[in-house]
Amino acid sequence: MSEPNVPEDIDDLVVHMADVGVRRGGNKLLDGVNWSVELDERWVILGGNGAGKTTLLRMAAAELHPSNGSVHLLGEKLGKVDVFELRPRIGFCSAATANRFPVEEKVLDVVVSAGYAVMGRWREEYESLDTGRAQELLAGLGVGHLADREFGTLSEGERKRTLIARALMTDPELLLLDEPAAGLDLGGREDLVARLSELALDPDAPATILVTHHVEEIPPGFTHLMLLSAGAVVAQGLLDDVLTSENLSATFGQQLRLERSGDRFFARRA
Numbered sequence: 720m721s722e723p724n725v726p727e728d729i730d731d732l733v734v735h736m737a738d739v740g741v742r743r744g745g746n747k748l749l750d751g752v753n754w755s756v757e758l759d760e761r762w763v764i765l766g767g768n769g770a771g772k773t774t775l776l777r778m779a780a781a782e783l784h785p786s787n788g789s790v791h792l793l794g795e796k797l798g799k800v801d802v803f804e805l806r807p808r809i810g811f812c813s814a815a816t817a818n819r820f821p822v823e824e825k826v827l828d829v830v831v832s833a834g835y836a837v838m839g840r841w842r843e844e845y846e847s848l849d850t851g852r853a854q855e856l857l858a859g860l861g862v863g864h865l866a867d868r869e870f871g872t873l874s875e876g877e878r879k880r881t882l883i884a885r886a887l888m889t890d891p892e893l894l895l896l897d898e899p900a901a902g903l904d905l906g907g908r909e910d911l912v913a914r915l916s917e918l919a920l921d922p923d924a925p926a927t928i929l930v931t932h933h934v935e936e937i938p939p940g941f942t943h944l945m946l947l948s949a950g951a952v953v954a955q956g957l958l959d960d961v962l963t964s965e966n967l968s969a970t971f972g973q974q975l976r977l978e979r980s981g982d983r984f985f986a987r988r989a
């Protein structure tokens with residue numbers, strides 16, 4: 720018998736959330752979230768500080784369960800599936816990930832070790848196939864020349880790109896990026912946005928969800944947008960429909976004017 724709130728095509732959905740809420744203490748971190756992500760979609764989650772973006776992403780990473788409602792990831796229901804089997808199918812890149820590696824870890828090993836679901840190289844003997852793939856991914860993100868460097872010596876931008884390569888190493892079905900451009904200078908941001916745009920436009924790339932505070936960081940090629948404010952969805956759908964001055968103003972609680980220049984966006988107070 721099929722469950723209520725679960726669509727027939729659940730197997731084709733990478734993420735499905737039905738009436739999801741997350742509570743901590745007396746606070747509603749998320750409330751009434753209904754959301755579906757399909758295989759070929761690239762989503763941006765945009766909202767201010769404390770809106771609930773990271774909470775939503777951690778649920779999509781199978782790191783956190785909802786307090787109410789249901790979450791399906793890759794066709795499996797959270798609460799019923801072994802999350803340790805689910806997590807290797809999901810690439811998750813966040814600021815917290817960076818702190819898990821010893822500073823002396825070689826960049827190439829940070830990427831290769833993703834396949835072994837371990838932090839740190841330990842004593843595994845990696846196949847040359849894995850090494851080749853890691854090298855390819857690093858090169859694709861513009862940091863191939865740093866493969867032999869110690870992770871701790873990388874700049875913030877180089878570290879971010881290394882971690883995205885690591886997240887892609889297991890060939891995930893879902894890629895989650897939590898504020899990948901945070902802390903980057905203008906050049907670093909522009910370079911990362913360009914790399915993420917290439918990834919978004921690659922039909923073989925996994926379904927991708929990117930969290931950000933800034934419309935300037937939306938890489939061309941991203942298809943969908945969810946605007947979050949105070950734990951609730953302000954608007955969601957096709958990026959071109961949802962990204963408007965009105966919706967941005969409602970999300971950030973002030974009058975904002977959105978401008979578009981080619982395939983990039985900018986916003987300022989009206």
Ligand SMILES: Nc1ncnc2c1ncn2[C@@H]1O[C@H](COP(=O)(O)OP(=O)(O)OP(=O)(O)O)[C@@H](O)[C@H]1O
Nearest residue numbers: 743744746748766767768769770771772773774775
């Ligand atoms: N364990 C907790 N107990 C109480 N409140 C919490 C807890 N964890 C998070 N919060 C609150 O939930 C809200 C949403 O947090 P979340 O990290 O998801 O927001 P965010 O949109 O990612 O914010 P930011 O952009 O600042 O990183 C915040 O107000 C935060 O203080």
